[in-house]
Amino acid sequence: MIPILQTVPPHLVTLADHETHALGLLDANARAYFSGGAGDEYTLRANQQAWNQISLRPRVLRSLVGGHTRINLLGRTLAHPILLAPVAFQRLAHNDGELASAYAAAMQGAGFILSTQASVALEVIAQAIRDEPQRGPLWFQLYWQHDKTLTQQLVQRAEQAGYEALVLTVDAASSGVRDRERRAGFTLPDSVFAANLAGFPAPPPVILEPGQSALFDGLLRHAPTWDDIGWLQSITSLPILLKGIMHEEDARLAQQHGVAGIIVSNHGGRTLDTVAATATLLPQIRAAVGSDFIVLVDGGIRRGTDLLKAVALGADAVLLGRPAIYGLRNAGAIGVAHVLRLLRDELEVAMALCGCAVLADVTSAVICAGRTEAPICS
Numbered sequence: 001m002i003p004i005l006q007t008v009p010p011h012l013v014t015l016a017d018h019e020t021h022a023l024g025l026l027d028a029n030a031r032a033y034f035s036g037g038a039g040d041e042y043t044l045r046a047n048q049q050a051w052n053q054i055s056l057r058p059r060v061l062r063s064l065v066g067g068h069t070r071i072n073l074l075g076r077t078l079a080h081p082i083l084l085a086p087v088a089f090q091r092l093a094h095n096d097g098e099l100a101s102a103y104a105a106a107m108q109g110a111g112f113i114l115s116t117q118a119s120v121a122l123e124v125i126a127q128a129i130r131d132e133p134q135r136g137p138l139w140f141q142l143y144w145q146h147d148k149t150l151t152q153q154l155v156q157r158a159e160q161a162g163y164e165a166l167v168l169t170v171d172a173a174s175s176g177v178r179d180r181e182r183r184a185g186f187t188l189p190d191s192v193f194a195a196n197l198a199g200f201p202a203p204p205p206v207i208l209e210p211g212q213s214a215l216f217d218g219l220l221r222h223a224p225t226w227d228d229i230g231w232l233q234s235i236t237s238l239p240i241l242l243k244g245i246m247h248e249e250d251a252r253l254a255q256q257h258g259v260a261g262i263i264v265s266n267h268g269g270r271t272l273d274t275v276a277a278t279a280t281l282l283p284q285i286r287a288a289v290g291s292d293f294i295v296l297v298d299g300g301i302r303r304g305t306d307l308l309k310a311v312a313l314g315a316d317a318v319l320l321g322r323p324a325i326y327g328l329r330n331a332g333a334i335g336v337a338h339v340l341r342l343l344r345d346e347l348e349v350a351m352a353l354c355g356c357a358v359l360a361d362v363t364s365a366v367i368c369a370g371r372t373e374a375p376i377c378s
């Protein structure tokens with residue numbers, strides 16, 4: 001089913017314009033959910049600020065003819081290094097929800113990562129974009145379930161439906177302290193639900209002994225650990241990426257456990273507040289794993305220059321979270337496609353004006369020295 005086409009208001013020419021416009025359209029409930037972060041939202045703000053604080057050092061008079069933004073990722077050639085991040089419950093933003101986003105990604109050659117908590121079922125998404133010739137990779141984001149059989153069912157369904165990789169999110173064993181959502185009294189309307197989990201049994205109630213913690217002895221009892229990565233690898237032939245790596249030691253552990261890659265992410269500032277910005281964490285993590293391991297990054301990417309800096313700091317590609325949701329609210333699939341197009345076009349301009357014809361030319365030489373140094377926390 002092709003989603004209904006809408007038009008983008010002509011005054012929306014940046015991702016920030018999309019955000020402002022969408023925030024005016026979203027109801028208070030959905031606005032708090034999509035735009036909010038954890039705690040006082042320091043990390044949410046820091047993600048964007050950190051990209052802005054990196055200065056560029058362009059090179060000039062280089063030949064740029066034949067330049068392009070193509071990359072190779074997990075055996076495929078992609079037109080550009082942008083994937084849509086897994087974002088839950090997209091039908092809160094637009095009735096077409098993830099179907100519109102996936103369709104837009106396919107039209108723009110962007111990768112699409114469907115959340116376990118999507119409001120459209122994984123099979124519906126895969127079927128809708130399967131035959132789109134330009135489409136980018138389709139990956140499934142996995143949230144570990146309280147029962148391994150259920151986790152395995154999700155993995156098998158994703159594999160069966162044609163998803164090309166699994167993205168195991170490892171930074172959200174517990175939900176963050178989402179004060180903005182709590183103030184807004186956020187609830188899901190009955191019409192929006194986790195479609196992939198329909199029919200899944202609720203976790204059995206936990207009877208706590210005196211002195212036990214509802215978090216440590218309750219919820220976290222079922223959280224995955226490094227020991228579970230081998231099991232996940234044993235039940236699937238899909239490549240696995242770990243999303244939410246923030247420390248170079250964990251990056252090394254991921255590599256030692258034989259996963260295909262990692263995503264440097266702090267969940268868009270939604271889980272633990274005051275975590276360092278991903279732009280700050282990325283260089284050390286890339287240095288820890290060497291140049292051949294897949295490292296993606298997300299958080300606060302709003303401009304082509306942000307994307308260029310991510311590549312300069314060692315990312316192979318980036319994930320885009322909230323801006324796609326704002327495009328979705330503003331104009332459905334067309335809005336998401338517009339957001340992706342704007343970012344691609346800005347990346348090309350940034351590359352050209354830095355004297356980089358291809359992404360391999362985008363190295364730490366294009367940014368000012370000092371920004372790639374280890375953060376103070378190490």
Ligand SMILES: Cc1cc2nc3c(=O)[nH]c(=O)nc-3n(C[C@H](O)[C@H](O)[C@H](O)COP(=O)(O)O)c2cc1C
Nearest residue numbers: 034085086087088115169267268298299300321322
């Ligand atoms: C409303 C919302 C829902 C999200 N849901 C998920 C999810 O289901 N799974 C996941 O791994 N990450 C989820 N994320 C995190 C994103 O995948 C991504 O890491 C983050 O949004 C990137 O930052 P950005 O929004 O600044 O681009 C969510 C983010 C938002 C804003």
Ligand SMILES: O=C(O)C(=O)c1ccccc1
Nearest residue numbers: 088117143172175267270
């Ligand atoms: O909102 C989120 O960021 C998220 O990842 C999530 C986790 C569980 C249920 C729904 C969304």
